[in-house]
Amino acid sequence: xxxxxxxxxxxxxxxxxxxxxxxxxxxxxxxxPVLEERAREISAGLRCLVCQNQSIDDSNAQLAKxxxxxxRERLVEGDSDEQVLDYVVSRYGDxxxxxxxxxxxxxxxxxxxxxxxxxxxxxxxxxxxxxxAAMIAVESLAPAALSDDEKNxxxxxxDETDTxxxxxxxx
Amino acid sequence: xxxxxxxxxxxxxxxxxxxxxxxxxxxxxxxxxPLVGAARNYEPWMAFGRPAAVAQFLLLAFxxxxxxxxxxxxxxxxxxxxxxxxxxxxxxxxxxxxxxxHEGSMLLWILILSxxxxxxxxxxANLPPTLRARVLGIQxxxxxxxxxxxxxxxxxxDRIVPPPANGAGMNPLLQDMGLALHPPMLYxxxxxxxxxxxxxxxxxxxxRVDAAWGRWVRPWTLAAWAFLTGGIALGSWWAYYELGWGxxxxxxxxxxxxxxxxxxxxxxxxxxxxxxxxxxxxxWTIFLAIVTFSLSLLGTFLVRSGVLTSVHxxxxxxxxxxxxxxxxxxxxxxxxxxxxxxGPAMRNTGVFQPVSREGALLVNNLIMTTAAAAxxxxxxxxxxxxxxxxxxxxxxxxxxxxxxxxxxxxxxAAMAVGPMLGWKRADLGAAMKRLWLAFILTIVxxxxxxxxxxxxxxxxxxxxxxxxxxxxxxxxxxxxRIRLFREPFASSLNRLVRTPRASWGMTLGHLGxxxxxxxxxGAGGWKQEAIQTMAPGDSVEVGGYTFTFEGATEGRGxxxxxxxxxxxxxREGEPVVTLYPENRRYPVRSMPTTEAAIHTMFTGDLxxxxxxxxxxxxxxxxxxxxxxxxxxxxxxxxxxxxAAGVSLSDRRFRVGVPRRRKAxxxxxAVKA
Numbered sequence: 001x002x003x004x005x006x007x008x009x010x011x012x013x014x015x016x017x018x019x020x021x022x023x024x025x026x027x028x029x030x031x032x033p034v035l036e037e038r039a040r041e042i043s044a045g046l047r048c049l050v051c052q053n054q055s056i057d058d059s060n061a062q063l064a065k066x067x068x069x070x071x072r073e074r075l076v077e078g079d080s081d082e083q084v085l086d087y088v089v090s091r092y093g094d095x096x097x098x099x100x101x102x103x104x105x106x107x108x109x110x111x112x113x114x115x116x117x118x119x120x121x122x123x124x125x126x127x128x129x130x131x132x133a134a135m136i137a138v139e140s141l142a143p144a145a146l147s148d149d150e151k152n153x154x155x156x157x158x159d160e161t162d163t164x165x166x167x168x169x170x171x
Numbered sequence: 172x173x174x175x176x177x178x179x180x181x182x183x184x185x186x187x188x189x190x191x192x193x194x195x196x197x198x199x200x201x202x203x204x205p206l207v208g209a210a211r212n213y214e215p216w217m218a219f220g221r222p223a224a225v226a227q228f229l230l231l232a233f234x235x236x237x238x239x240x241x242x243x244x245x246x247x248x249x250x251x252x253x254x255x256x257x258x259x260x261x262x263x264x265x266x267x268x269x270x271x272x273h274e275g276s277m278l279l280w281i282l283i284l285s286x287x288x289x290x291x292x293x294x295x296a297n298l299p300p301t302l303r304a305r306v307l308g309i310q311x312x313x314x315x316x317x318x319x320x321x322x323x324x325x326x327x328x329d330r331i332v333p334p335p336a337n338g339a340g341m342n343p344l345l346q347d348m349g350l351a352l353h354p355p356m357l358y359x360x361x362x363x364x365x366x367x368x369x370x371x372x373x374x375x376x377x378x379r380v381d382a383a384w385g386r387w388v389r390p391w392t393l394a395a396w397a398f399l400t401g402g403i404a405l406g407s408w409w410a411y412y413e414l415g416w417g418x419x420x421x422x423x424x425x426x427x428x429x430x431x432x433x434x435x436x437x438x439x440x441x442x443x444x445x446x447x448x449x450x451x452x453x454x455w456t457i458f459l460a461i462v463t464f465s466l467s468l469l470g471t472f473l474v475r476s477g478v479l480t481s482v483h484x485x486x487x488x489x490x491x492x493x494x495x496x497x498x499x500x501x502x503x504x505x506x507x508x509x510x511x512x513x514g515p516a517m518r519n520t521g522v523f524q525p526v527s528r529e530g531a532l533l534v535n536n537l538i539m540t541t542a543a544a545a546x547x548x549x550x551x552x553x554x555x556x557x558x559x560x561x562x563x564x565x566x567x568x569x570x571x572x573x574x575x576x577x578x579x580x581x582x583x584a585a586m587a588v589g590p591m592l593g594w595k596r597a598d599l600g601a602a603m604k605r606l607w608l609a610f611i612l613t614i615v616x617x618x619x620x621x622x623x624x625x626x627x628x629x630x631x632x633x634x635x636x637x638x639x640x641x642x643x644x645x646x647x648x649x650x651x652r653i654r655l656f657r658e659p660f661a662s663s664l665n666r667l668v669r670t671p672r673a674s675w676g677m678t679l680g681h682l683g684x685x686x687x688x689x690x691x692x693g694a695g696g697w698k699q700e701a702i703q704t705m706a707p708g709d710s711v712e713v714g715g716y717t718f719t720f721e722g723a724t725e726g727r728g729x730x731x732x733x734x735x736x737x738x739x740x741x742r743e744g745e746p747v748v749t750l751y752p753e754n755r756r757y758p759v760r761s762m763p764t765t766e767a768a769i770h771t772m773f774t775g776d777l778x779x780x781x782x783x784x785x786x787x788x789x790x791x792x793x794x795x796x797x798x799x800x801x802x803x804x805x806x807x808x809x810x811x812x813x814a815a816g817v818s819l820s821d822r823r824f825r826v827g828v829p830r831r832r833k834a835x836x837x838x839x840a841v842k843a
Contacts (some may be wrong), residue, residue: 131521
């Protein structure tokens with residue numbers, strides 16, 4: 001109980017229960033550097049099932065070690081990366097994949113960010129339109145260049161005032 | 172004598188407990204009187220807020236002090252001391268042990284909350300009285316939720332009868348300076364956003380936001396943001412040197428918990444500028460303040476409730492989790508309802524065209540909030556799916572990198588242009604023309620990186636090029652602002668000196684990010700690793716450096732046993748450094764830790780780890796890493812946090828806030 005409460009409450013700390021080093025051990029590694037590189041990449045995408053959010057490549061748990069060895073065995077037997085992943089998923093389910101597969105239950109996860117960006121862009125366009133229009137409204141109050149039509153009307157108005165002024169002045 | 176000592180210690184913990192409860196009652200009064208006073212415009216009740224905020228802080232400081240004392244004298248009759256401490260522990264870690272556990276860290280949380288409340292009371296002399304009263308009332312309302320949480324579910328002053336003879340010890344991984352300072356820094360950030368939140372709610376109650384409000388919200392947000400930046404960097408640095416494989420970011424839910432408020436807080440920082448300078452985007456800024464603090468609370472919930480371990484563990488031991496969940500729903504839900512009612516009434520007078528400083532700041536807001544939402548989605552998705560019986564999925568680094576990086580690249584691209592644009596209306600073509608030098612250097616960098624490291628990941632090359640693009644554009648903007656090479660040097664120097672500190676804050680903050688991005692690209696893309704068994708005399712070459720193993724020795728530390736290895740590092744035959752990594756075993760917790768030996772250089776870190784012995788000839792499993800540019804990441808983070816400090820010291824924040832908006836700000840400030 002104390003241990004569990006400790007783990008949960010222990011801190012805002014990061015992954016620590018199994019955090020001490022020694023994930024990949026030299027005796028597990030393959031002699032062929034190309035194959036070993038592929039094994040590392042596959043391992044980085046597989047979850048250590050008994051840890052909190054660690055890949056089997058980072059974990060020193062026994063189960064993670066078993067999985068690392070398994071991945072390497074499959075590679076040595078000539079499996080492609082896809083085949084290795086399929087094999088591991090067939091044994092442990094989607095939970096083992098750190099990159100969730102694309103399927104109906106994860107559509108929201110994968111398309112959610114695109115949806116959010118799209119909505120954000122629409123909102124931004126709306127704001128720009130509204131403020132831009134408001135800006136034009138504000139600036140139309142200030143003296144701006146007049147259209148020909150307006151100039152004519154202004155000239156006509158000025159003529160009228162002139163006449164009024166003159167008549168007023170003479171009166 | 173011993174009995175007497177026991178009674179004295181008993182008394183101090185009980186006094187602390189009493190102070191905690193008393194503080195809650197002060198908090199209750201601090202909610203009711205100022206809020207009612209502000210609603211009825213009754214001056215004496217409003218005035219109660221300031222002394223109450225200070226009293227609350229002093230009472231909590233006393234409670235925290237008494238808990239610290241109990242840790243220092245190893246009073247194992249306190250459950251929390253028994254579970255987390257040990258007489259063998261060095262004094263320093265007895266003290267940091269106060270907050271290295273659930274109960275103590277919640278007490279620290281509320282202490283910091285009350286500290287920010289007291290700071291508003293102290294610095295807020297010239298705030299409008301109703302606004303100040305409302306801010307303090309709301310601040311205290313949040314606190315009450317946490318008082319109840321601590322007293323009823325997480326009381327650090329609970330006793331054990333009879334007291335055990337010695338403690339259970341502390342997780343050895345926590346016995347580390349980096350991690351000891353990490354929680355206080357992080358909390359100063361998390362909780363600091365409560366001030367922005369309280370101001371936002373107070374503004375909704377007042378029904379009014381003016382430039383003075385913006386001037387108040389910005390510095391508090393800046394301060395919180397600086398601490399959160401520092402806290403996240405510190406945690407990442409700790410992971411880097413302590414976990415022993417040179418990783419620095421794992422997209423762990425606990426990391427995400429602190430990263431989400433950081434992303435939202437960054438957006439808030441930028442939108443608050445628009446409120447202050449242009450009297451626009453007020454409703455949005457209030458919304459961001461609510462969201463940022465809600466994400467801080469969500470982070471607390473995720474870390475504190477145990478929901479991350481498993482949804483079912485949360486359901487079987489629900490007291491704490493349910494309490495914080497309810498608190499989260501009440502705070503977030505309540506404030507969003509208030510926002511929905513009052514937010515639309517906020518009047519914005521500032522108008523602008525899409526291509527303008529405002530437009531650029533909104534692009535920042537769009538990307539930062541999307542990033543925060545994406546991290547939120549990825550972090551909570553497995554929980555919701557599991558709770559809805561939709562099956563178990565894991566959302567790990569591959570997902571977050573896929574989503575996050577495509578958001579950040581346009582962000583950095585836009586960051587170079589934004590500061591070049593004027594307020595209201597700007598000429599994008601002219602701004603781009605001024606960036607010709609940055610553009611050329613970016614292309615040159617990309618080609619140079621390609622030539623040197625063509626086998627590396629493309630992303631590292633892109634990251635490097637983006638860092639140069641951003642860095643150079645900032646320098647170009649600075650030289651143009653001070654008219655370097657266009658006016659006599661003395662005149663430029665004069666302009667440089669007279670640049671407002673808020674402008675310096677922006678320049679340095681963005682520069683810090685450019686440096687950090689270069690570090691992330693380097694360390695993420697070109698890390699080299701060698702794992703092998705080495706006998707004394709064996710050597711291995713990593714990153715152009717030759718590491719020769721000189722054997723290992725066994726020894727003892729204060730409360731652990733250790734194995735220490737020695738690696739002589741040379742480069743082209745010239746000695747560079749000798750590294751001494753350790754492997755420690757703590758008997759009290761029977762848990763090993765690795766102390767990596769790290770030699771930091773401008774170009775990268777030499778990183779060596781020693782593991783278990785192999786065979787009988789003195790051979791050990793060793794891990795050697797070359798982590799290029801990794802120090803740039805921390806340096807960039809430190810510069811960003813410091814930049815916020817520079818901005819905070821700007822004259823307009825120090826001089827104080829005018830009660831009413833005066834004439835438009837002078838040209839120099841507008842440029843900032």
